[in-house]
Amino acid sequence: MEHYPSRLLEEAVNELSRLPGIGRRGALRLALHLLKQESADVERFGNSIIRLRTQINYCSCCHNISETEICNICSNPRRDASQICVVQDIRDVMAVENTSQYNGLYHVLGGIISPMDGIGPGQIKIESLVEKVNTGKISEVIMALSATMEGDTTVFYISKKLRDSGVKISILARGVAIGGELEYADEVTLGRSIINRVPYENALVK
Amino acid sequence: MEHYPSRLLEEAVNELSRLPGIGRRGALRLALHLLKQESADVERFGNSIIRLRTQINYCSCCHNISETEICNICSNPRRDASQICVVQDIRDVMAVENTSQYNGLYHVLGGIISPMDGIGPGQIKIESLVEKVNTGKISEVIMALSATMEGDTTVFYISKKLRDSGVKISILARGVAIGGELEYADEVTLGRSIINRVPYENALVK
Numbered sequence: 001m002e003h004y005p006s007r008l009l010e011e012a013v014n015e016l017s018r019l020p021g022i023g024r025r026g027a028l029r030l031a032l033h034l035l036k037q038e039s040a041d042v043e044r045f046g047n048s049i050i051r052l053r054t055q056i057n058y059c060s061c062c063h064n065i066s067e068t069e070i071c072n073i074c075s076n077p078r079r080d081a082s083q084i085c086v087v088q089d090i091r092d093v094m095a096v097e098n099t100s101q102y103n104g105l106y107h108v109l110g111g112i113i114s115p116m117d118g119i120g121p122g123q124i125k126i127e128s129l130v131e132k133v134n135t136g137k138i139s140e141v142i143m144a145l146s147a148t149m150e151g152d153t154t155v156f157y158i159s160k161k162l163r164d165s166g167v168k169i170s171i172l173a174r175g176v177a178i179g180g181e182l183e184y185a186d187e188v189t190l191g192r193s194i195i196n197r198v199p200y201e202n203a204l205v206k
Numbered sequence: 207m208e209h210y211p212s213r214l215l216e217e218a219v220n221e222l223s224r225l226p227g228i229g230r231r232g233a234l235r236l237a238l239h240l241l242k243q244e245s246a247d248v249e250r251f252g253n254s255i256i257r258l259r260t261q262i263n264y265c266s267c268c269h270n271i272s273e274t275e276i277c278n279i280c281s282n283p284r285r286d287a288s289q290i291c292v293v294q295d296i297r298d299v300m301a302v303e304n305t306s307q308y309n310g311l312y313h314v315l316g317g318i319i320s321p322m323d324g325i326g327p328g329q330i331k332i333e334s335l336v337e338k339v340n341t342g343k344i345s346e347v348i349m350a351l352s353a354t355m356e357g358d359t360t361v362f363y364i365s366k367k368l369r370d371s372g373v374k375i376s377i378l379a380r381g382v383a384i385g386g387e388l389e390y391a392d393e394v395t396l397g398r399s400i401i402n403r404v405p406y407e408n409a410l411v412k
Binding site for chain 1: 209210211212213214215217218220221222224225226227232234235236237238239240241243245248249250251252253254255256257258259260261262263270271272273277278279295296297299300303304
């Protein structure tokens, strides 16, 4: 039993400790930090979080976060609308965008098939991807999901669903990280990167 | 430059990343987590944080958080009002209370003297402690501050301020942690615990 000197503090700690990766001790530390900030700053903090959840919109096309009905990427005529990069969530869109190596569109699944977490194919946005591909306007679907069992399961499920459409399906290259020391690469990755070795001239970054 | 798909998201990430120990990557993870929660839950979360900062009160006697003008500890007639335990912040009051080994009152400094962080004696609640002690009603001041350079500096400063009052000043015992393996104790602590060794019969927990 912890002795909280105030119900307000206890409530704030309860709320903060529900965030992922934050335990009760960390939540108390955050609450005491917030108590030391200016009132106006804390109000801005709390309100920005409430606004985030209550006012945000999603692109009706790719399910990415958007300020408009159709997001900036989907509505950009200079992007290649024949390519769709399938990602787990919004963070992955940002990660791929930051590489500046991709100029097609996205499709945000909003999750990944994970029986352990009780997430099945019906809970993520697979149907709308299949519909988009079935319009016949898509030439390639790039599966940019995590190289985990859940990611692989999701790729397998989606590729089966898309098989009849005849669309080209590709996945991200897997191998040793660029700049990484070989001795720190795990065995599975290293083994795969030997099996999937590429001719030297293809591997040079252009 | 990160590509945020929405200004609302960027603002929330900015706010979250100002929390101690949370970087921009962690802030984005928290923001995306909050987006997946129920609207009502996120509103409760945000409002509890705002309420914490705007509605909380401090005990006018010990500066601990309180729901009332004088906190539950200061106003409790069964507590020994002749002892004051001086702590850095509210968390430490909770930690000492959780031991159930102390029945006196507290004094929350609200910080610790730290030239590195630009915190001098004037920015923490030392004056009101000196005033309390100068009433002559206090028999012992227990300095329960961290065993760090900042803590020791603060103890030194306060003990000088209280010297004329003739009050008894004590500090927490320092030594190897109970239940800790000796081989993991650091050399300074171990050395001090040898110098300050106590007769066996005094060391038994009663």
